[in-house]
Amino acid sequence: MPSHDLLPSDEPVQLLDQHGRRTEDSTHRFPSDQELLRAHEALVVGRRINEQAYALVRQGRLAVYPSSHGQEACEVAAALVMGDGDWLFPTYRDTVSIVGRGVDPVDALVLLKGDWHSGYDPTVHRVAPQATPLATQLVHAVGVAHAATLRGEDTVVMAMCGDGATSEGDFHEALNFAAVFKAPVVFFVQNNEYAISVPLARQSVAPSLAHKGVGYGMPGERVDGNDVAALLSVLGSAVDAARGGGGPQLVEAHTYRMQAHTNADDATRYRQDDEVEAWRDRDPLLRSEAYLVGRELLTEERRSAIAATAEEVAASMRDGLMKDVEPVASDLFAHVYATPTPQLREQAAFLDEELSREGAR
Amino acid sequence: MPSHDLLPSDEPVQLLDQHGRRTEDSTHRFPSDQELLRAHEALVVGRRINEQAYALVRQGRLAVYPSSHGQEACEVAAALVMGDGDWLFPTYRDTVSIVGRGVDPVDALVLLKGDWHSGYDPTVHRVAPQATPLATQLVHAVGVAHAATLRGEDTVVMAMCGDGATSEGDFHEALNFAAVFKAPVVFFVQNNEYAISVPLARQSVAPSLAHKGVGYGMPGERVDGNDVAALLSVLGSAVDAARGGGGPQLVEAHTYRMQAHTNADDATRYRQDDEVEAWRDRDPLLRSEAYLVGRELLTEERRSAIAATAEEVAASMRDGLMKDVEPVASDLFAHVYATPTPQLREQAAFLDEELSREGAR
Amino acid sequence: MAQHEKITMAQAFNHALRDAMTDDESVLMFGEDVGALGGVFRVTDGLSAEFGDSRCFDTPLAESGIMGMAVGLAMNGMRPVVEMQFDAFAYPAFEQLVSHVAKMRNRTRGAVNLPITIRIPYAGGIGGVEHHCDSSEAYYVHTPGLTVVAPATVADAYTLMREAIASPDPVVVLEPKKLYWSKEEVDLDEAQPGIGRAVVRREGTDATLIAYGTSVPTALEAADAAAAEGRSLQVVDVRSLVPFDDETVCGAVRSTGRAVVVAESAGFASVASEIVARVTERCFHHLAAPVRRVTGFDIPYPPPKLEHLHLPSVDRILDAVDTLQWEDV
């Protein structure tokens, strides 16, 4: 492919401006009313999930929570553009996308609650465990996609990471492997301007992160990460291209992390409030709401129906996560190997015996 | 920098065609007669070094030799464009460049002879030990360059690697670190079409390897790797740009590995003779010779003087490498730490005692 | 495939791969130079020709990518076998190996198992330059979730490779480079003990030599030499580093009351340390002397001209045996 076909647009694709008005853009498909309504509901629910999870941390029910507050449009669109047979590879920040793929929020939060390392069966919803070691999951995504290709299945894999993760060697190896093997993967980078405290300027001096596609012979595109319409359009085309045999695609969404990296982080140490304030007007929910209201698609009934759904989700999160799950000691040894080694059987017996004595005491 | 300024030319820069005639190219500086004569001498010597080393392997004097036969123009130019204060980071294949920087060929070949892991003091000629773990040395190059920047020295670092090494995560991390810290490094990729048996097509599907610069905001350039004039010009400008505060530069030279990966390799398993034959006409020595003869710069005297120099180098290689260096047991423990640990002192004493008993036997 | 002929260990590995790929379509072999070239040690010779480039293929040159791609392929129904070209070149894949390959099953409570075989040509004795002779087994055996085997015979090369590929869990197969060309007449169909089992290679009554991989032939030579001097040494081939066969190893040590562990890797916090520790913990009152170690020194692997001083030798083993307090204290 000649290099100019690989270069992203100079500006991120935007279909709705921050007041919810349609832009001039005519080259990208504008989503249907139904798609946008569905997306808006998901946005409201996603925001509610972030708020509820945040509250649960405060109440000590979650060990930690990396919120996608402000990034919900990316989270929601990534899940909506995928087909049933497709795979999602999320990070610790992508709880909302995971829920968007059908995983129960309570199961999605098991890692952060601390009961176990992951709370759902990845094979059921085709959602990989949330990845903490940055960029490592991108390589797995290529393998999953290549296995599908070898079997002639038309699975597409949505592989997510942040701006900071693009600096890791595994990002490079994943994109290159995908390109060489023409693996149907959409690499979706959420550029929220920070890697914990480190601003994008310390991460890369490339014209954009989407420009990284060129070095792999992979088309890259830039999109406004707070514009759910643009995201549905750009990510949708990327998924179609990958499914259609066009090979892997790179999409960079420009968004912003409205809260601290996690509740444990103190963002005041590295960014000013006015910087954060400036982004409030670009809230993805305001934008889709303004558009839908303007089109008289978001009626009062519809609005309250959506609010009710969001409250249900929040309530079930509270119920599920308020429960104390009695930790099972034997779980420590049960899953390390398909059949525990003699050494692990010995160690399990040792712990059993110790616990029974304690019980006796 | 806007992305089009980062994109390499569509075709590799060529100043001398394969018959040694000057090309149309007027945008790149054409080297002076003196530069080209000097380069030609270095080419002849470089070729002789490769031939002599190859012979020494046959005679069992070297454990292994990865030859740069056919790539001498790259080897020679890389060394010639550097200033005295500059650093070279070579690979196992870059013996000729190392010699070009002033290291005695005998010392340069200690690694491959097997007496020790490296045979020269890197600080004397500012030549790092030859790197075997692919792409790892590129990151070191960035550190050396950054240290110079911090002290306000105008050192430039020439960091070499092959086409295969560009796939490693460290290649990505090195280029990105260099770009972010504006480190004066010239990343010089010798694309010889193979990584042992793996052809470039399995390594990358990018328009060129030089296109990888775009993703780091780093200018990339392509050059004919068998045209020493073009190499002197392109690498020279890259060094100047880096020294002038232009930040890191990426240069890809398209060349060809005329011999097997090493003497231990059997190239007939993965490539056809006619492919190799086709490259014989593009031999870098023929090209510079033809040009210099045409310009009546390469007189008979000059020619034989050069041949004599080459023979001297070869003779001193034979002398030096035919010598059996008595291995010193205590070397095993002397350099692991600045001061040997009690454990190593114990182990050294143990070996001493063992050897003295054997001596006694 | 039944046969009864003299073949090298490299060929035995090759047969194991071929037979596994024939029996199970989901088995894939990939890495650097494993296709047309057949691997720098020819272990994958002919596989891409026989099974096609989609079953045995070269990848871009990136070990973390190779290991990570294996994780994804295994998550989606494949049985990947990856080759790390030399021991030291597996290090770029360390994060993928430790943080994912070893932990995925546990992380997902068994929902996702990773039947990945990681082939690592290991150790020295081949006159190789820097980075081509590391003994990296200590890093792997210390990592919970990995199974680690080190065959020392041609027959075991075939059996343990087949078992590794058949295992539902990730298995690191340490291929002893210097034994690749060792030849034995073997019947590949003849069942050998599986993963998790150590084997007594030579009976003996005075002391027990415990070895694995490249050190087993050296230990057997030492036992021969000792026999000539009238001392009867028993030799145990550990074979399976994880899981470890305490029963066989401790049984052997109890039978002689004396033991020397032989391994070529650096000794500090190594497999040899673990064997000394567990044998002592379990056999303390049967021991007439402390269990000794004959290992490589705690130094980077030496250059070709010096490696002979580093590697466990017959004499060094016999010297260690001599220190086992024969005149009881």
Added chain:
Amino acid sequence: MAQHEKITMAQAFNHALRDAMTDDESVLMFGEDVGALGGVFRVTDGLSAEFGDSRCFDTPLAESGIMGMAVGLAMNGMRPVVEMQFDAFAYPAFEQLVSHVAKMRNRTRGAVNLPITIRIPYAGGIGGVEHHCDSSEAYYVHTPGLTVVAPATVADAYTLMREAIASPDPVVVLEPKKLYWSKEEVDLDEAQPGIGRAVVRREGTDATLIAYGTSVPTALEAADAAAAEGRSLQVVDVRSLVPFDDETVCGAVRSTGRAVVVAESAGFASVASEIVARVTERCFHHLAAPVRRVTGFDIPYPPPKLEHLHLPSVDRILDAVDTLQWEDV
């Protein structure tokens, strides 16, 4: 800087870095979030403000790049201190650490030394999720060329960090996360034993507890509890894993004739294995019982809700002490 106040271990590390950077212009501190944020554990708090962004700075997010850049900076006259944000996130740098940081001096016959300090917040007990609580010391101590220290007290945090930075060789400093907030009143100018020295933290006559890093406070607690039960336990803080202080450790064990090694990392082929092996090799005839180990299980580090079952506890240590055959066999 002279002072005599109650400070946390995190502050002691911070003082050590600040003092080293003040005394030596070539000392650089870099990594992820070590600048404006001051590190996720605040160990580098205020350094970029005080010394500027060229002395203490954030890098792109890539650990191999960080480690490799340190190699280059050290090759060119600098004294780099790098932070790996959490133990498991040092794995991407493994190749740079093992193949270059540990080997450069040896490779160049001492012509190039690498005075690099590698700070690794290690181990658990902090309720951290996956990958945030690994005990990776076994990987480092097994790698010749690396010096490895694990402070357990506030005073040692300062001293060992200063010595690490002053060392001409690469030093891995294992910072015990769960002790970051432990407070002590210390005089930072008061000389502490240096790298290579173990310290007897508590005298005792019946048995010796050998511990390092996070396990030292647990061992001391166990000794208190034992004293209450009328058993006198000696506690040795190893401090320096490489070089190892055989003299102090073996001297202690010989004085009691009984020993238990306590460490939270997985036990198989670990530092604990090495200590059991070398203590047994050197003190065999002084031992009334085999040296016992109390370590983490051979499993991936557990999730927050289960870690208490994995970590060495006072009771578990006392149980181990009880098995040291007090009624002589």
